[in-house]
Ligand SMILES: Nc1nc2c(c(=O)[nH]1)N=C([C@H](O)[C@H](O)COP(=O)(O)OP(=O)(O)OP(=O)(O)O)CN2
């Protein structure tokens with residue numbers, strides 16, 4: 001069985017090597033869809049009975065470890081020295097430094113890496129992160145899949 005939870009957040013970025021608009025500092029209303037696989041828990045009296053994982057628990061983990069970290073942050077490539085130094089000059093600015101340019105592809109991969117460690121099979125139902133879909137705009141997204 002597959003279940004998916006969607007969350008949204010706002011963040012700024014730029015793609016420094018891009019030859020068009022995306023090299024400018026700008027922001028997106030990102031959306032992330034987290035897809036988990038697992039067996040449906042069959043345990044009468046358990047709060048998770050009939051579920052792969054409670055959607056609210058999926059959300060809570062994603063918020064704690066990813067969404068609240070990236071929300072209203074500027075996502076900057078470590079190699080984008082001029083912007084990184086500018087951001088560092090702003091007192092208490094919320095900045096997330098990434099080891100790759102913040103494209104939808106790289107953000108999806110990074111989100112997968114972060115979240116994969118967080119969805120643990122506590123019910124013995126083989127819970128597993130299968131896919132992170134990261135929407136940069138409603139029309140553009142990238143999928144990071146379990147290899
Ligand atoms: N493969 C990728 N291509 C592009 C990425 C990316 O992450 N991966 N990112 C960008 C830009 O960041 C940009 O913000 C998206 O721009 P655009 O293609 O213009 O998307 P819009 O939805 O704003 O386009 P419309 O003109 O509204 O259709 C570029 N490419």
Ligand SMILES: [Zn+2]
Nearest residue numbers: 013022026028
């Ligand atoms: Zn963009």
